[in-house]
Amino acid sequence: xxxxxxxxxxxxxxxxxxxxxxxxxxxxxxxxxxxxxxxxxxxxxxxxxxxxxxxxxxxxxxxxxxxxxxxxxxxxxxxxxxxxxxxxxxxxxxxxxxxxxxxxxxxxxxxxxxxxxxxxxxxxxxxxxxxxxxxxxxxxxxxxxxxxxxxxxxxxxxx
Numbered sequence: 481x482x483x484x485x486x487x488x489x490x491x492x493x494x495x496x497x498x499x500x501x502x503x504x505x506x507x508x509x510x511x512x513x514x515x516x517x518x519x520x521x522x523x524x525x526x527x528x529x530x531x532x533x534x535x536x537x538x539x540x541x542x543x544x545x546x547x548x549x550x551x552x553x554x555x556x557x558x559x560x561x562x563x564x565x566x567x568x569x570x571x572x573x574x575x576x577x578x579x580x581x582x583x584x585x586x587x588x589x590x591x592x593x594x595x596x597x598x599x600x601x602x603x604x605x606x607x608x609x610x611x612x613x614x615x616x617x618x619x620x621x622x623x624x625x626x627x628x629x630x631x632x633x634x635x636x637x638x639x
Contacts (some may be wrong), residue, residue, distance in 0.1 A: 538564055539584055540601075541610050545633060546625035553621050560625060561634050566594070569634040580637065 481493070541562050548558040561569040562582050567593055571577040580593040589600040591614060603611040612623040 514563075540605055540607075543633060545631040546610050547628035547631065549624050549626050551622070551624055554623060559628060559631055560623070563634070563636065565636070566606040567636050569636065570635070577634065 488519070504572075526566050543562070543564050545582075546560045548554045548556055548560075552555060555572050558572040559569075559571045561567075561571075563569065566581050566583060568580040568582040569577055570580070570593070578593065580591065582589065583589075589602055589612075591598050591600050599615045601613040601615075603613050608627045610625040611625075612625065614621045614623060
């Protein structure tokens with residue numbers, strides 16, 4: 481009886497032991513994974529056009545004249561025009577129009593007046609209203625604007 485216990489014990493031990501890890505199998509016909517790009521962005525960048533190459537639509541506030549309505553910080557009647565070429569024209573009643581620039585990058589608006597760039601939030605916008613918050617060194621300024629269809633779009637000299 482002892483003769484069958486030892487082989488039975490060895491058989492049970494072999495069945496419960498975990499198998500050795502499998503060695504990776506390389507197929508000669510399959511390409512090596514080390515030759516492929518290491519990130520998804522590298523692979524998709526090569527096959528899809530960059531965002532900078534695609535034409536972008538102008539923001540809804542561009543090429544319209546906007547007039548300051550009731551405001552505690554700005555002179556009512558002052559007009560803002562964001563021209564499609566990046567020119568910003570601000571004209572206060574009885575004053576000389578000031579020309580600056582504007583840009584919108586990654587959804588962030590910046591107005592440049594007298595060479596100083598002011599980050600600006602678009603608080604609200606629809607077809608006839610635009611509310612901006614300009615972050616000036618002295619504090620934030622809320623700029624409530626209404627479309628001014630009776631005011632012609634300013635013309636600027638070519639840059």
